[in-house]
Amino acid sequence: MAIKSALDALDIKILKILQNNSQHTLKDIAEQVNLSLSPTHDRIKRLEMDGYIKGYVGILNRKKLNLGLMVHCQVTLEKQNRSNFSEFEKSIKEFPEVISCHLVSGNFDYYLNVISEDVESYNRFYQEKLAVLPSVAHISSLFVMDEIKTTTSLPL
Amino acid sequence: MAIKSALDALDIKILKILQNNSQHTLKDIAEQVNLSLSPTHDRIKRLEMDGYIKGYVGILNRKKLNLGLMVHCQVTLEKQNRSNFSEFEKSIKEFPEVISCHLVSGNFDYYLNVISEDVESYNRFYQEKLAVLPSVAHISSLFVMDEIKTTTSLPL
DNA sequence: AAAGCCAACGAATTAAATTCGCTGGCCTTT
DNA sequence: AAAGGCCAGCGAATTTAATTCGTTGGCTTT
Known part of the structure; x- marks a missing residue:
């Protein structure tokens, strides 16, 4: 059997949330995917470890920073x-x-x-x-x- | 007098840190800019409120997500x-x-x-x-x- | 049918963010 | 030049969130 690696619908849902706004709390995300805190936490950590999430960044406003x-x-x-x-x-x-x-x-x-x-x-x-x-x-x-x-x- | 709005060197330093990795803890950032927690916190909130930071996002790995x-x-x-x-x-x-x-x-x-x-x-x-x-x-x-x-x- | 495995769970703990009242230096005003 | 007010920074207390861990129940495998 191949190593378990495929993403299910909940993983995708979590990725969608995080790629739009990474500041959601775990509680928030858990509610949106209908899981409790710990499995949600586990899934996010797994997605990070497995490289589906490359990192988290702040998006700056270039026009306000004189980079027009x-x-x-x-x-x-x-x-x-x-x-x-x-x-x-x-x-x-x-x-x-x-x-x-x-x-x-x-x-x-x-x-x-x-x-x-x-x-x-x-x-x-x-x-x-x-x-x-x-x-x-x-x-x-x-x-x-x-x-x-x-x-x-x-x-x- | 114009409304206070210009960014100083510490603000820029904070922005540089956050745009590369928004998961640094406040403590971490505070150490890097040589301030204590509260002024660091205040500055980040100000930068967010004033629109220098548009938001925080997770960066996904498109190749791993079958978007090659x-x-x-x-x-x-x-x-x-x-x-x-x-x-x-x-x-x-x-x-x-x-x-x-x-x-x-x-x-x-x-x-x-x-x-x-x-x-x-x-x-x-x-x-x-x-x-x-x-x-x-x-x-x-x-x-x-x-x-x-x-x-x-x-x-x- | 029994055993083993995996994902989810809740409570306890740890860590981080947030709030708030205080302080000292600097600028303004007289 | 002295007094007053303002602003940025500070530390402690509090609140909120993340993390850990032992347990449970349902599925799959043999």
């Missing part, structure tokens, strides 16, 4: 060798301005999401940190005019 | 009137598959981030929910091959 500019940034690398790629990725991971980076199919290679105070500050990041990375062939910057939706909640 | 596919989706609307835009935006906000949507400068209009189980399930979303929205002129889908970096932490 978001830029989508398409980066193409020179295609010679794949070793360029891991070097590039390593740098990206260390830049706090980059809040996401994906390798995508299509014309360009990486799609970044960059947070800055303003255009000037973005330009500084662009010139001094991004454009100087070795093997960067092309970068194009798309400015975010309006943030329609942003959530960390997955469709469960 | 992420698609970047560029959507162009017909340009006649702006009323199309708000209708489109309203629908997007209601789709749980869409975890982010930005209005961007450049050739297309909206840039979406969509989460699905697999290509089949994405195609269902595409055909049945996205492509049928009124005034959608063009959609192109870029598949995420690798997730290099994803964080909710802002560069403070």
